[in-house]
Amino acid sequence: MKTQKERGFIGAIISIITALILIQVVFKFDIVGLLKSPDFGEIVVYIKKFAVLIWEKFLVLPASFLWNDIFIDIIWKITKEGFELLKDWVDKNQN
DSSP states (O other): OOOHHHHHHHHHHHHHHHHHHHHHHHHOOOHHHHHHSHHHHHHHHHHHHHHHHHIIIIIHHHHHHIIIIIIHHHHHHHHHHHHHHHHHHHHHHOO
16 A cells, blocks of 8 residues: 555656646647757756755755754754653553
8 A cells, every 4th residue: 555655746746747748738838849958958057056056145054053953953852852751651661
């Protein structure tokens, strides 16, 4: 039996393929020609450079702060408390 995550991934792929087929049929748009064109490659490179620039200039510091100082601290605290509760329960019920 497939998990919910696997069904979601397969569903997303099917949805993307269906959307591309509908775009091609309804708008008479040549998707394969677009993907093969040299302009498309240049656009992808430009978008990648733009995303990296935005990440490095504006997002890396706030994201690092959120990840290291907030998210990891919360997870570490919850995990530590959970293991302490589990240890206490095992010690109490061992005898």
